[in-house]
Amino acid sequence: MRMLRFVVVALAVAALGVPVFAQEKPGDVAIVYTAKPKPGGWSQLEGALKKHFGWHRAQKDTFAWMVWQVISGDNIGDFTVATLGHNWKDLDARAKFDQADEADFMPNVLPYIDKMSLHYMAMIAEASRPSGSQQPPAMLQVTHYFVNPSGIVRFNDALKEIKAVLDKADYPVHSSWYRLVNGGEGPQYVLVVERNSWAELEPMPKTLEQTIADATSPSKAVELMSAIRDSTRHVYSDMLQYRADLSYMPTK
Numbered sequence: 190m191r192m193l194r195f196v197v198v199a200l201a202v203a204a205l206g207v208p209v210f211a212q213e214k215p216g217d218v219a220i221v222y223t224a225k226p227k228p229g230g231w232s233q234l235e236g237a238l239k240k241h242f243g244w245h246r247a248q249k250d251t252f253a254w255m256v257w258q259v260i261s262g263d264n265i266g267d268f269t270v271a272t273l274g275h276n277w278k279d280l281d282a283r284a285k286f287d288q289a290d291e292a293d294f295m296p297n298v299l300p301y302i303d304k305m306s307l308h309y310m311a312m313i314a315e316a317s318r319p320s321g322s323q324q325p326p327a328m329l330q331v332t333h334y335f336v337n338p339s340g341i342v343r344f345n346d347a348l349k350e351i352k353a354v355l356d357k358a359d360y361p362v363h364s365s366w367y368r369l370v371n372g373g374e375g376p377q378y379v380l381v382v383e384r385n386s387w388a389e390l391e392p393m394p395k396t397l398e399q400t401i402a403d404a405t406s407p408s409k410a411v412e413l414m415s416a417i418r419d420s421t422r423h424v425y426s427d428m429l430q431y432r433a434d435l436s437y438m439p440t441k
Contacts, residue, residue: 218275219310224268227303234301242437256435262427310367316348320363330382332426340420347416
């Protein structure tokens, strides 16, 4: 959303020493923004978002906007809004629509927001294992990995190798990896795991490391898991609950 540029201080990843991936594969771009309600104003922001995405519906927006509510972690109660699967040029083509979008958002939603953040992400297809479902899952388990700049190559390579192993083992958990391109502290990678219930957080019969060891070797499992751990300087996680009543999904 173009209007967010007026209310978010976006930190260029290049300035943090993180390479900006200017040429992403088609359909890998995600725009994610978070909105923290003003104290005592949660229900007002909820209603404002519902009306705003009703406006998107009336305008027959071609982008889908999924709204999630944070239900664990330090930001509980915040709203996360995401639109996925775009090309960078898609954003340029929306200039006129964004002007109208901003005109609705600024007076009708912004007054109920205490703090916002905006992130441009790129999905790492070579590391992701999405379910392919056309419907969002009930919940998302989101883990942010803040990686040492010197560990980026090792971290990337490990993600791709782990994905290949899990594909071979037909690992039942579906997830997607994203990397931050612009709009926050980096280098940052985000692991998004699809969950349909809290019960799915029960430990698996085998840990991830055990699964990798069985498919390759114990030493390879240690090597790959060490690449993730040793390259990471900070990890943060939260759980998001899908709000279908607030979201906008364009009709075909």
